[in-house]
Structure formats: C-alpha cells, structure tokens
Amino acid sequence: MTRVPDNQSFIPVLLGADAATYSLARSFHEEYDVVSVAVSRLGAGPVAxxxxxxxxRCADFDDPGGLxxxxxxLGERFGDKPLLLLTSMDFLVRRIVQLRGQLEPRFTIPYVDLDLMERLTQKENFSELCTELGIAHPKTVVYDVPQHASLRQTLELDLTYPIIAKPGDTPAYHEVDFPGKQKVHTAASREELDDLMQRVHDSGYPGTFILQDxxxxxxDGMRILTCYSDKSGTVRFASFGHVLLEEHLPATLGVPAAIITGENHQVVQEAKRLLEHVGWRGYANFDLKYDPRDGTTKFFELNPRLGRSNFYVTASGHNPVRYYVEEYVEGSDLSDEPPLLESTKEELYTSLPVPLVLRYLPNDLRKKVIGLAARGRVTNPLMYVRDPHPKRWAYVMAFSVNxxxxxxxxxxxxKRNADGTAA
Known part of the structure; x- marks a missing residue:
C-alpha cells in the first residue's frame, strides 16, 4: 500500500477517485515527484x-461533518506540512468552499469564495455576464423548475427546436435523481421539453434549467479553455484545446475524452476580459463551441476548477499544478513568470484508444490525429510509465476495452458523406 513519504515537503489532498483525480496526482508527481492522497468513499478504480x-477511504465521504x-x-497526521486541498468535480468544489471555515488554515484552499463561485457557475448568471460584456454565447432562456406548473402553460420560447437543456445549478442537480437523467439533455419538441421539466420538477431539483440554442x-465542434488567475485577479496562463470526442454515458455526457491542444488568442482574450472583470482567482475551465453559422466560438459555461480532462493542459507542455504550488504553497508572487503565458503545442490528449477516436472524425481531423500519433505526440492520462503496478495496468487495459x-x-x-462531413 502506497504511503506519503515522511520527507515529502507538501501533500496534495484530492477529493475523488476518478480518472480526473488520477490525472491531478500524475501532474503533481511529474512536476514535484510527490505522492498525493486521494480521499473518497471506496478508493477504487483509477486511483487503486x-x-x-x-x-x-472515508466511509462518511458524502456527509460534510464526516468529511x-x-x-x-489527516491534517493531524501530517503535522505542519502544507496540505493543498483540490478536486475536479463541481459539487465537491462547492463543498470544500462551504467547509472552508472548518478546514482553513490547516488546509490551503485555492478556490474563490462561495458568492463569486455561484455568480459565475450558475449558468443563467454566466449568460447574463456574457451579454453584459458582449461575449459570444448561445441564445439562452432560463426555466425556473419550481414554477413548472405555470411555465408549461405560459412560457413562449424564442428558440428553434431541437434545443439544449441543462441544469443551471450543477451541484444541486448532482443531489437529485429521476428517470432518464443526463448531464445535458436535448429536447426535439415542446412536448419533449415539458416531459423533461416535469421529471426534473418531480425529483425535487430546486434550481433553474438553461434552455439554449x-x-x-x-x-468535434466543441472547444475547451483553461485559465489561471493569480491572487491579484490577473490572468497569467491559458491553455486552449479542440475537442474531438466527448463522453456519452448519461452521468458524464459532454466531458471531453479526446482533445488536440493548440491556441486561440482571440478566445483567450475574451476569457481574460471576463475573468478580470469579476476578479476571479485560481483556475477556471470554459466549455465552448464553434458555430459554423457565423464563424464565432461561443462560451457555454465556466467551471470553477481544473476540468475533469485536466491532463490535456499538462499534455500541452505546461503543468497546471505548478501555479498552485508556487503561489499557494511557496508564496511566490509569480514575478518571474510571463505576464500571460498561452500554450501553443499541438498534442493529442485522449482517454480513449486512438483507433476508436478515429471512427468519429471527419477526414481533415483524421489526418491530423494520424499525423500526431505517427510522431508519438499522444498522451493518455492513465498510461503513466512511472506508475507500473501490474494490477493498475490491468485496470487501464480493461478500461480501454470497455x-x-x-x-x-x-x-x-x-454516418458521413464521401468527403467526410456528417451525413
């Protein structure tokens, strides 16, 4: 059983046991040769x-007091060594921030306060901010789920079906369940929308749903952007990616599974303007999509942490955990860093076998992926040569087959046409 070495200078404490948790631990190990502690209820899967x-293992992981x-x-065990508390899941970020008063100063928590987090991560607020700042985003209607009985009779949507329907309050949505629940829904008609909103309403979900063009x-129309803002609120780092393929199970629908890293200076500047306007601190992860109708890249939402596909940033040649350590553990003011560093390297990040990814791509992207693979520029976050336990590799192989x-x-x-475009 792996234990944190006694001579380790600081300890990353990561809430979760999924591939994103492993990715964060790998980033810390690559940069600082440290062992991370993964706290979860079972501790199985990628972290085992x-x-x-x-x-x-924390039997009361879902209970705030037990956590x-x-x-x-853990804090008592590690004496006075710095403990950096992180996660890659929105509802756990919120929990950490809500428990900040009981965890600090023993744990360093590099997240914004709850008010700013809710202002930016509740999707109707994000849409209003984009409108205020003139940042491209999809046409949006906010549906107040508790008012469903009246809205289904009176609401007129200035949207053309099919439409996207997703929760405005992701952490609150995590706490409810209903038949057919997905991370993101599509409604092909008003009847489908009414049926979906009835099921959401009956689940007890207290928030809003965001209905979008x-x-x-x-x-492969999706994009991803990760930005780091320092303690003064200045954006210091940005990593852009072109999403090729997403997860498609209901619980993880929309999570990028394959990304080509690259650059998009215009999108970075828009994100910088937004983040500095509100005084953001730490990491922000944006979901975006290229709109072929007008040639713009539209902002969908902001997530208040390194994303679940966070290792794409490391794959781009810039380890993101370095900013956390330098600013929050070592106390650096980042004066030795560039004013704004944008990653430019092209690399294929994928949690899937490359042949599987290729099945879903148009001809131009297939050629690019094949070229990157031929040059050995492919990174799978779970395939870490410095973590060679046979049982872990057996899990990784079985995961790929599954x-x-x-x-x-x-x-x-x-289905695609002869030129590779979608039929």
Missing amino acids: NSRIIEVS VAHLTA MIPGLD QVRKYARVYPPP
Whole structure:
C-alpha cells in the first residue's frame, strides 16, 4: 500500500477517485515527484494500486461533518506540512468552499469564495455576464423548475427546436435523481421539453434549467479553455484545446475524452476580459463551441476548477499544478513568470484508444490525429510509465476495452458523406 513519504515537503489532498483525480496526482508527481492522497468513499478504480497515490477511504465521504472529521485527522497526521486541498468535480468544489471555515488554515484552499463561485457557475448568471460584456454565447432562456406548473402553460420560447437543456445549478442537480437523467439533455419538441421539466420538477431539483440554442455540429465542434488567475485577479496562463470526442454515458455526457491542444488568442482574450472583470482567482475551465453559422466560438459555461480532462493542459507542455504550488504553497508572487503565458503545442490528449477516436472524425481531423500519433505526440492520462503496478495496468487495459464496447452501445459513429462531413 502506497504511503506519503515522511520527507515529502507538501501533500496534495484530492477529493475523488476518478480518472480526473488520477490525472491531478500524475501532474503533481511529474512536476514535484510527490505522492498525493486521494480521499473518497471506496478508493477504487483509477486511483487503486497506484504508486503515486495514497488512498484514504472515508466511509462518511458524502456527509460534510464526516468529511471534515476525516480531513482533520489527516491534517493531524501530517503535522505542519502544507496540505493543498483540490478536486475536479463541481459539487465537491462547492463543498470544500462551504467547509472552508472548518478546514482553513490547516488546509490551503485555492478556490474563490462561495458568492463569486455561484455568480459565475450558475449558468443563467454566466449568460447574463456574457451579454453584459458582449461575449459570444448561445441564445439562452432560463426555466425556473419550481414554477413548472405555470411555465408549461405560459412560457413562449424564442428558440428553434431541437434545443439544449441543462441544469443551471450543477451541484444541486448532482443531489437529485429521476428517470432518464443526463448531464445535458436535448429536447426535439415542446412536448419533449415539458416531459423533461416535469421529471426534473418531480425529483425535487430546486434550481433553474438553461434552455439554449443548439449550435450545429458534432463533438468535434466543441472547444475547451483553461485559465489561471493569480491572487491579484490577473490572468497569467491559458491553455486552449479542440475537442474531438466527448463522453456519452448519461452521468458524464459532454466531458471531453479526446482533445488536440493548440491556441486561440482571440478566445483567450475574451476569457481574460471576463475573468478580470469579476476578479476571479485560481483556475477556471470554459466549455465552448464553434458555430459554423457565423464563424464565432461561443462560451457555454465556466467551471470553477481544473476540468475533469485536466491532463490535456499538462499534455500541452505546461503543468497546471505548478501555479498552485508556487503561489499557494511557496508564496511566490509569480514575478518571474510571463505576464500571460498561452500554450501553443499541438498534442493529442485522449482517454480513449486512438483507433476508436478515429471512427468519429471527419477526414481533415483524421489526418491530423494520424499525423500526431505517427510522431508519438499522444498522451493518455492513465498510461503513466512511472506508475507500473501490474494490477493498475490491468485496470487501464480493461478500461480501454470497455470504452470501445461502451461507445459501440451508446454512441455509434455518425454516418458521413464521401468527403467526410456528417451525413
């Protein structure tokens, strides 16, 4: 069983046990040769049998009081060593921030306060901010789910079906369940929308749903952007990516599974303007989509942390955890860093087998992916040569096989014309 070495100078404490948690641990290990502690209820899956992760099982993980007690015990065990508390899931970021008063100063928590977080991550607020600043975003209507009984009779939508429907309050949505629940829904008609809103309403979800114009295009129309703002609120780093393929299981629908890293200075400048306008601190992860109708890249939402596909940033040649450590652990003012560093390197990040990704791409992107693979410029976050435990590699291989089966079941490759465009 892996344990944090006694001579380790600081400890990343990561809430979760998924591939995103492993990715964060790998980034810390690559940069600082440290072992991270992954706190979760079971500690199975990607974080199990790892030589870079100490698994810390918390039976009361879903109970705030139990989680605080568990983390407090960890803090006592590590004496006065710095503890950096992180996660890649929105609802856990919110929980950490809500518990900040019980965890600081023993734990360093590099997230914004709750008021600013809710202002930016509740999607109707984000849409209003984009409108205020003149930043391109999809046409949006806010649906107040608790008012469903009256809205289904009176609301007139200035949107053309099919439309996108997604929760305005992601952490609150995480706490409810209903038949057919997905991370993001599509409604092809008003009848489908009414049925969906009835199921959401009956689940007890207390927030809003965001109804948006459905931008044409498949997964390869999506984009991703990760920015880091320093303690003064200045954006210091940005990493852009062209999404090729997303996850398609209901619980993870929309999570990027394959990305080509690259650059888009115009999008970075728009994000910088937004983040500095509100005084953001730490990482922000944006979901975007290219709209072929007008040639713009539209901002969908902001996530208040390194994304679940965070290792694409490391794959781009810039390890994102370095900013956390330099500013929050070592106390640097980043004066030795460039005013704004934008990653430019092209690399294929993928949590899927490359042949599987190729099945979903138009001809131009297929050629680019094949070229990157031929030059060895492919990064899978789970395939870390410095973490060679046989049981872990058996899990990674089984995971890859299951991904092929999963996509064949839930998302068959789209039909394409002779030129490779979607039919």
